[in-house]
Structures are given as C-alpha cells and as structure tokens.
Amino acid sequence: MQAPPSTQIEPSTAMHGGMRCGDCPIRYRAVCAQCEGEELAVLERMKFYRSFEAGQPIVWEGDRMDFVASVVTGVATLTHVLEDGRTQMVGLLLPSDFLGRPGRDQAAYNATAATGVVLCCFRRGPFDQMMQRTPHLAHRLLEMTLDELDAAREWMLLLGRKTAREKIASFIAIIARRQAALQKRRPAGRIALELPLTREAMAVYLGLTIETVSRQMTALHRDGVIEIAGKRGVTLTDYARLIQESGGYSDGGKAA
Amino acid sequence: MQAPPSTQIEPSTAMHGGMRCGDCPIRYRAVCAQCEGEELAVLERMKFYRSFEAGQPIVWEGDRMDFVASVVTGVATLTHVLEDGRTQMVGLLLPSDFLGRPGRDQAAYNATAATGVVLCCFRRGPFDQMMQRTPHLAHRLLEMTLDELDAAREWMLLLGRKTAREKIASFIAIIARRQAALQKRRPAGRIALELPLTREAMAVYLGLTIETVSRQMTALHRDGVIEIAGKRGVTLTDYARLIQESGGYSDGGKAA
C-alpha cells in the first residue's frame, strides 16, 4: 500500500538534467522564489541536481562543502553529535528548504537523507557572487533564515520544557500543519498523514530514546488521540485535541 | 565590590541623545557595522535610545512592536512561555545583538532586560525601507541571523542531550568564550568572570530547575572545576577542564 520512501527517489540525476526552473515544484518557495527573467536564467545555467537514497549521508560536519542547495523533493536532516555519540537533530529540511551557508566552506552539521532526496545545487563561489549582485536572492535567503530561526526557537521550547507525550504530539502537529500548508488549507478535524521519519529519527529529533517514542505513540493511540497504520501511517482523530496534548499552541501561525 | 546589575544602567535616555555613531561601542559588530558615510548618517538621524532597568519587560509576545533595535549595553533575554507557565529562554542578547524582525510587526517572544539595558532603536517602517535600499545592511543582518541560527542549534544540542552538569559547564564555557572574545583573546587556563544571569535565569536558559542549577554549581565547585565568589562571580580553574565537563566542544569556533 504505502511505498517505502526509498522507492520514491530518482535513481540518477539524469532525469533532472533537463528540468526547467519554470516547471520546478519549489519554484515559489525556494531561495530563488523572487528571481525572474535574467536572474533566473543565470541560476538556471548554474544549477545541477544531485540525488541521495534514504539513509545516505549528504555531508559530514567539518567536511569541505563547495555547494549550497535547495531540497527539491524528499526530507533531509541536520544533526549534531557529541564525542560519545549522543545525537541531536537540529534541522529538518523539507522541499524548498535551503542547505548550506553562503560564505562558509565547512559544513557545520551532518546532513543526511531521511528519505530519497533530490537537491538543486549551486557551486558556492558563483552563488556567493550572485548573492552580492542580486538583492532578491539575499532578501529571500534572509527571510528563510529568519523563519528557520523561529522554528529553531520553537524547537528549543519543545526540547527544554515539554514532556515526552507533548513532544510526540507536537511533532505530529508540526507534520500535520506542514502537510496542510502544502495544500493551502488550515489543519482541522480528522487528518491522515505519513510520518517522514523513522522512530529512531523521531527520537533524535525530539531528544528522546526510541523506546520512549514508541511508548508515547502507543499511549496516544490508547487514549484515542491518534490511530496508527503500519510503521509510518498516522491518523489524528481531531487536530484540536492533538494541539491540546502538545502542551500549548504557541506557534501563532508564523510559518508561511 | 560587585555592583548589582541594576545600578549599571543609565537612568534616562537623555545622556544618549547626543551620542555619535562614530563613538558607539558596538559600531563594528552591530547591524550597522558595514555602513559608512551617507548610509551611516541616515541611520544616525533615525536612531533613538531606550533604557530598561534589570527585570523590566521590553516587549511581550504578541505585542505590536514598531521598532527594531541593537543592544548597546547590558543583557536581554527572549523567552517562550507555555500556557501553564513553563518557560524556556530561546535567545540571549548581548551588546551588538539585534532585537526584532524586519517586516514583522508582532513580537514573537517575550523580551526582558536581564541587567540594565540600553537599546539603539529604529522605527520599523523607515528601517524596512532602508533595508531595501541598503545591501550593506541586509547583508550584515543575514550574517548575524545565520550566526544566531548556529547558536540556536548548538543550544538545541544542549537542551536535548546534555546532562545537568554538562549544561552548567557549557553555559559557563559560553560566557567565558564571549568574555574572551571581547578582549580578542582565546580562552585558556584560569579565568575569572561574572555571570550575566541569576540562577533563576540560568535555569530558564538551560531547561532545568533552579535547584538543579544550584546543586550542579556546588558539585562543580566541590570537584574543583570552578570557584564561586558571591552570587554572580565564578572563576574557572582551567578552561580545558571545563570544556571536558561540558560534554564535548562541538562549537568549532564559529562565533565571530
């Protein structure tokens, strides 16, 4: 029924080689959103695609990184690791999100493909120069970075103060909200969705262990907040109920 | 010996009214750092100062906020609060840090003066327009926002995965590093410093309770990692030792 994420990816970059920016699914949300005409044409000439299978590393913290990229399809994660192996996810990149930092040539985090991922890449040098000349690009990137900062701060509240149950409920709510946003709807009532992460990755995201994630999922199911279908499938019986369980809806609709 | 922070502040904005940007202590780190000549002159005409005493709120989450500002002196905090009162700090603003978001008229967080604070403010409308016309300003703000995002992600690792002891050690290390950076030195060996936060505020920063903060401070002292002098004074016996206690020095010198 549900194809595993790893089957969703393109096997090679070949089929993207010819894609036109005008047809790009993330055209109006990505860093290039405000570029038109000649600006877009320059980016179009610069861009190249790279694909990654689920589970593959994209870059390691500290590695030289000579490109920046937009996520076209799939989900990538950014993680920090302590010396003894404890791992915390610090970024969840969905389609249109930006990977890499202009002006920095070393990756600050591990980036990993959580599902199959297609990136639209630009070599860093040319992109940096383009940034200097193109206010549209710089402006859009600032906007996106400010949004990410807001998301990171919301995440800090979750990590620092929420219970395990609230963390799980919050995570599901975030996924539900994003899915609704893609369809330009407000989330409400009964919603079916597919989690983009394994239990393991959820644990790394939420600052929990995999066992606690599993237990709280079971508990939310037992209490009638969600239904569970297979490994990735979740249906919330009532969005408002889930928000209550998440310990407070502090995100006042900041996300675009 | 140590004056309480509340006595460090200026009693009114009057004495700042005449300050020239050329004499500003944060001239080369703030959002205006890359502006010169006419650009700076425009900002100079726009700016106005506001002071806050320790403990005073600057803005509340959801309030209309018709200015943006740089912290000139003192320390301000950004916090998120859940409905039931649980509170998490999500930003610690030191001199030269930027408060507010261009293009947004509602505060996303509570901002509070942790010590006496002086802000260099700009009305949001004119500042937004200035941003459009001044690539230097937009570029610098992007740079600062990216740095903040890095800091937020480091903080997420702390909140999600570090033990109470590691959190305390990390916090002290951050303060030591920042203090050293002001003096353009690398932190090393024995370092005396003054904590800019109360135990309460430290707890809110670190996602702990005040009791746990106190206990871990005592424990680090008992184990010879730090010495404690009064409420705010701390001396680390050896910076390298403190870093070990902090659970891993993942911040590879990203902070400017």
Next chain:
DNA sequence: CGGGTCGTTGATCACAATCAAACACCGTGG
C-alpha cells in the same frame, strides 16, 4: 529588627533512560 530577594541544601518522587527480549514485516535463498 523585620521583610524581601536570591541561593543553598535535604528528602522524596516521577518520568524517561537503560537493559533486555520479543515481535512484525520484508525480501532472499534453500
């Protein structure tokens, strides 16, 4: 001296981590 704020210390509890085992589902190969 009293009241206030801030910090420390102690006793107990609860939540999530840890250690351990079993289960569901998958594709593979005998």
Next chain:
DNA sequence: CCACGGTGTTTGATTGTGATCAACGACCCG
C-alpha cells in the same frame, strides 16, 4: 513453500537523573 536473517518497532522490568516539595541561610535595604 517455508526457514532465515535483517531491520524497525513494541513491550517489559529496573534504574537513575532531575523535578518537586520543603526548609533554611545569606545578604540587602528600610
């Protein structure tokens, strides 16, 4: 066809860290 190993998930028993509840101490200022 079914046994097999592998991966991801669930469930159980126990432990440990930090929260909670409570009292006390240090310091400051009126």
